[in-house]
Amino acid sequence: MSLSAYQLILFPQRDDISAAQRAALLSHLHGCGFLGQAFELDGREHFTTGAQFLDQLVFLGCSPYIETEPPADTAARNTAARQGRFCHLHLTRLLPRARFRANPRARVRCPACRKSVAAAELLTGPGTDRTCAHCGHEAAITDWNWQGHAGYANLFLEVWGIHPGEAAPTEGFIQAIEKITDSPWSSFYTQADQQPADETGPVMWHNDRPN
Ligand SMILES: [Zn+2]
Numbered sequence: 001m002s003l004s005a006y007q008l009i010l011f012p013q014r015d016d017i018s019a020a021q022r023a024a025l026l027s028h029l030h031g032c033g034f035l036g037q038a039f040e041l042d043g044r045e046h047f048t049t050g051a052q053f054l055d056q057l058v059f060l061g062c063s064p065y066i067e068t069e070p071p072a073d074t075a076a077r078n079t080a081a082r083q084g085r086f087c088h089l090h091l092t093r094l095l096p097r098a099r100f101r102a103n104p105r106a107r108v109r110c111p112a113c114r115k116s117v118a119a120a121e122l123l124t125g126p127g128t129d130r131t132c133a134h135c136g137h138e139a140a141i142t143d144w145n146w147q148g149h150a151g152y153a154n155l156f157l158e159v160w161g162i163h164p165g166e167a168a169p170t171e172g173f174i175q176a177i178e179k180i181t182d183s184p185w186s187s188f189y190t191q192a193d194q195q196p197a198d199e200t201g202p203v204m205w206h207n208d209r210p211n
Pocket of ligand 1: 113
């Protein structure tokens with residue numbers, strides 16, 4: 001069994017969310033019943049889903065089955081949580097600088113020749129520039145065309161256990177968090193291995209946003 005967990009990653013398009021806005025966001029997520037009980041998973045604060053979690057999602061598949069009930073046993077719960085076998089949530093701490101996160105399983109297009117390459121190839125290796133294997137064009141990772149499979153922000157809301165295209169937040173949910181953070185929000189689906197702390201994915205210290 002793969003240890004990778006499916007996730008829906010929500011993020012503000014502004015990359016300078018303040019500590020006060022994060023606190024207000026967390027309070028809202030509790031208040032609206034999106035977040036439930038806190039639990040620790042590998043040193044990070046995760047939350048079970050709240051009583052109104054499912055009400056704030058639109059289901060896009062034909063017959064989705066969203067598991068929200070964690071196993072009662074702590075060890076079993078943590079194993080299931082790492083694999084995304086039930087829905088749970090994590091709001092990252094306020095990152096000192098905005099970072100780039102992407103779905104390593106996506107296909108990405110070269111900004112010059114538009115041919116597609118595997119995201120995993122771009123996301124490995126040192127530095128932040130990548131050379132296109134097709135045309136030789138060199139560009140910062142954030143300047144490749146990620147086609148909605150990446151985000152650049154200083155705060156991410158991770159919804160674990162949602163498969164690609166399975167569910168998305170309602171318009172009302174998004175509008176509320178946009179108002180709190182004074183920013184439009186976007187999202188992408190990913191399947192990622194368990195990562196330590198909040199330092200997930202490659203760190204990109206570019207000011208440029210991904211395309
Ligand atoms: Zn190219």
